[in-house]
Amino acid sequence: MSSIAGRAGVSKNTVSLALRHDPQIPAPTRARIEEIAGELGYVKNPVVAQLMVELRKARPAGHRRTFALLNANLDPNAFTRHPTIPAYVEGCRRRADLNGYGLDEFWLHDPELYGERLNRVLKARGIRGVIVVGLMKENRLPSRFAVTWQRHAVVVTGVRTREPTLTFSCVDHHALVLEALERARRLGYRRPALVLERGIDRLVDGRFSSGFWVGQQTLAAEDRVSGFYEVEAARAEPARFENWLRETKPDVIFTLHTVVREWLDALGLKAPRDIGLVQLELRRGCEDWAGMEQHNDLTGEAAVDMLITLLHNEEFGVPAAPRATLIGTSWREGKTVRRVG
Numbered sequence: 001m002s003s004i005a006g007r008a009g010v011s012k013n014t015v016s017l018a019l020r021h022d023p024q025i026p027a028p029t030r031a032r033i034e035e036i037a038g039e040l041g042y043v044k045n046p047v048v049a050q051l052m053v054e055l056r057k058a059r060p061a062g063h064r065r066t067f068a069l070l071n072a073n074l075d076p077n078a079f080t081r082h083p084t085i086p087a088y089v090e091g092c093r094r095r096a097d098l099n100g101y102g103l104d105e106f107w108l109h110d111p112e113l114y115g116e117r118l119n120r121v122l123k124a125r126g127i128r129g130v131i132v133v134g135l136m137k138e139n140r141l142p143s144r145f146a147v148t149w150q151r152h153a154v155v156v157t158g159v160r161t162r163e164p165t166l167t168f169s170c171v172d173h174h175a176l177v178l179e180a181l182e183r184a185r186r187l188g189y190r191r192p193a194l195v196l197e198r199g200i201d202r203l204v205d206g207r208f209s210s211g212f213w214v215g216q217q218t219l220a221a222e223d224r225v226s227g228f229y230e231v232e233a234a235r236a237e238p239a240r241f242e243n244w245l246r247e248t249k250p251d252v253i254f255t256l257h258t259v260v261r262e263w264l265d266a267l268g269l270k271a272p273r274d275i276g277l278v279q280l281e282l283r284r285g286c287e288d289w290a291g292m293e294q295h296n297d298l299t300g301e302a303a304v305d306m307l308i309t310l311l312h313n314e315e316f317g318v319p320a321a322p323r324a325t326l327i328g329t330s331w332r333e334g335k336t337v338r339r340v341g
Helices: 002-008 012-019 027-039 046-058 085-098 115-124 143-151 173-187 198-203 207-216 231-236 239-248 259-266 296-312
Strands: 065-071 101-107 129-133 153-157 167-171 192-195 252-255 276-279 290-293 324-327 330-332
Touching: 002 012, 002 027, 012 027, 065 085, 085 101, 085 129, 085 296, 115 143, 129 296, 153 296, 167 173, 167 296, 173 192, 173 207, 173 252, 173 276, 173 290, 173 330, 192 207, 198 207, 231 239, 231 259, 239 259, 259 276, 296 324
Parallel strands: 065 101, 065 129, 129 153, 153 167, 167 324, 192 252, 252 276, 276 290
Antiparallel strands: 290 330
16 A cells, blocks of 8 residues: 555555545546556455454544435425335435435425536535435436436435436335235235225336236136226225225235225224235334335435445446345234134
């Protein structure tokens, strides 16, 4: 390290940061140091590198750099009052803090905010990495921020975006449904059904319904119940749900919507006495439900890890081959299912 610093005319600390691709060091300086290191035969020792990581975690020196945390939800206060988004934010904050990064928040739907203006703010604050949180109804990012995605390292949480498709982390929705269905089968349920607003399924590229369809192939043909995808319409007209229920006669329902329980109560049906209920995303208000823990905080942590990797490798802009990190889920016992049969 000293030899490299002497040849380059910089300090050992600068060499250390440059060889870790730290954006604090200008790109030309990093390139020159890396070239000298190659000429001198420098090879990174993975054991020492891991030790230094542990030492930095044990003795954090405060936030060295900052990421932008963009709230893409229509609600400007979604980071604190949305049923699920705060978990993503918690994970982002925890992981960023562990690695010495701060987070500056922005709301993408601020009428006074647009790409060039946001870029100027990010540049003034020395921010080169961006995490997008809160896309719940739409997976297309506002076009006025195209210049932001083009000039920064960006990771999206929760969904895969379109136009552009960016590197992202999210729960493995397909595997989630398969595991939930397997759990219900073990309890003896024979006619499972999926109740889900169609728009939400489209948001995740149909991974909920496709996972459920795959799981249904293990059932007898007469027990493969067609799903109900008109949840929003049924909020205004519950008879839609009632008619579907009487026609299909499922013995357990898989859903994201707590209103399903209210509809069943209105029909005099109780879970789990008359029908089982499985929540596919356990959250606030679902304390006694059985279902799946999506671990959205771990999705937030993964987003920070991915962003740090992008920055270290100087991967900025819209990627030609976006990467994905899928987070596994876990089953939680609850009072809305029982052993049957």
